[in-house]
Amino acid sequence: MPVSTELVDSHIAVVTVDFPPVNAVPVAGWFAIADAVRTAPTDLGARVVVLRAEGRGFNAGVDIKEMQRSVGFTALLEANRGCHAAFKAIYECATPVIAAVNGFCLGGGVGLVGNCDSVVASDDAYFGVPEVDRGALGAATHLSRLVPQHLMRTMYYTSRTITAQRLFDFGSVVEVVPREELDAAALALAREIAAKDPRVIRAAKEALNGIDPVDVNTSYRFEQGFTFELNLAGVADEHRDEFVRTGENLTA
Template identity: 70%
Template sequence: ANRGCAEAFAAVYACEVPVVAAVRGFCLGGGIGLVGNADAIVASEDAVFGLPELDRGALGAATHLARLVPQHLMRTLYYTSRTVTAAELLAHGSVWRVVPGGRLMAAALELAGEIAAKDGHLLRLAKAALNGIDPVDVQRSYRFEQGFTFEANLAGTAARVRDTFGKEARP
């Protein structure tokens, strides 16, 4: 599962052309890994984003959440397993547009069409250039995070936390 997640996230990031993500409803855990590696995000008004990993005995995708929100908000969301709305991500500049659910695909395809209208060779060079100047190597960083999930599993912590998930009321 860890390898599959890493490979899926890497495929989005390494795609030689820009990837536009269309998000409706819950975008949690692995969804954050996918949209955090996308080049642009269009979301429906009901979209919520977050990492419930700590509540489920796991770690990971903070690398990708950090691409969507500022550092301290990312840490708060990660430690609390809380979510943020598409409107909040729009305010942070992470989401290109928030639209009614019925307009989601049209809005995403409109943006993708605008991007795809550019010269293909130049667009591929632009994607490679932007990935090349990224301040964080998302593949290495995510694999580093996964090591801590492995450690939590070996220690029995992950199973203990998973067993209590949903049984305790939050403060």
Template identity: 70%
Template sequence: MGVSTSGPEPGIAVVTVDFPPVNALPVQGWYDLADAVRTAGRDPAVRCVVLAAEGRGFNAGVDIKEMQRDTATGGHGALIGANRGCAEAFSAVYACEVPVIAAVHGFCLGGGIGLAGNADAIVASDDAVFGLPELDRGALGAATHLARLVPQHLMRALYYTSRTATARELHAHGSVWRVVSRDRLHEAALELAREIAKKDGCLIRLAKAALNGIDPVDVHRSYRFEQGFTFEANLSGVADRIRDTFGTENRQGAGQP
């Protein structure tokens, strides 16, 4: 459980996230993920990083229960930690010195959109769905990254409704490189990584820096701007009210008292 790194082939590092049951990361998990991606990118022998996950889905965002435990005692440490941790992880993927491929299966929600949206390429399984259920979770944010996956008006509609888009829909928009069956996802991601890893290590790093340099949106600044509204929602009490409702619905749905 946690974040691990492996090197299945020369030039390729696979960073795998595993936080059962749904890969909703605690504060430290976001920092661990950021460290793993940065470390892989700094390795001169690595020319491509694959970001993958174990379990039911790619990523379900932040650990809401951790946040609720903290706010129940009147604290905001978990909220601040999650804000900073997410920013660190998203930034690590975007600024990684080599291309990052997100291998997405199942659900890619909330923070998962921040990771996939900042990746250089996405390979997804045919059961993958992408979305920001933030308004249903008492939060805001990652519209910056969803806007990198779908056109502006679709991004807004998805954001306001908390609906999801399928991997095939994103493939039609050009943001998902390839859609494969779940059992083919790992190999499909490695196939793309293998092709990238054949390039000269120095040149691929220059290419990554060049592409980031011509990006029309400063993803670091725009995401931090969004997070200010998340914090405002928390200070006003709106976020707690919505999160508490979400927690109750989840317990009832699971047959818990």
């Protein structure tokens, strides 16, 4: 299954995303991620959720080629809704969510990670929001949770990326490890949290969300409105067509 869940140690739900070749996630995939994260505490009794990926990188954003194969704005609208649902499910998950990031984490991947409670990354991991190169906007809300404000703006305007090590220096990545140690590091952190009283941890998650200075759900929806404007103006189609024409297969 492209999105699967495994229960580890009875209390840790490991959600794995696997959309070869680069984890560019189709519309259905975003809703599947949302469902897996949302139901893990209720259906599986998970005290912690670990979000990870198979393959070359953690996430290459939305599946642009799927979008360009569609007619009209249906795929765009569904991708917007799917991303919003996935990001929201992570943020509002009753239990902490830990991201285990390998390789590239781009676009919608930053949306996922930015709403997680903790981030562990491999030493080859890097993060970026190349939306402006695709004629779109989005995930600045989540990038701003990983880097300082002025760096976020520079990264957004230029589509530059940033390494896991630099995010570790900022304090937004809790640990950077060799790729072969990534899953073990994420599980070690998950076990540390899962060992606490789950009633207290769930209360802590709700309390921490309550004191956030930005409403991430509303903020992201505001960003998406500008993406739709760019689509109505025909700008986004130009950039996505170029992306498909040149055969780029990574920075989606």
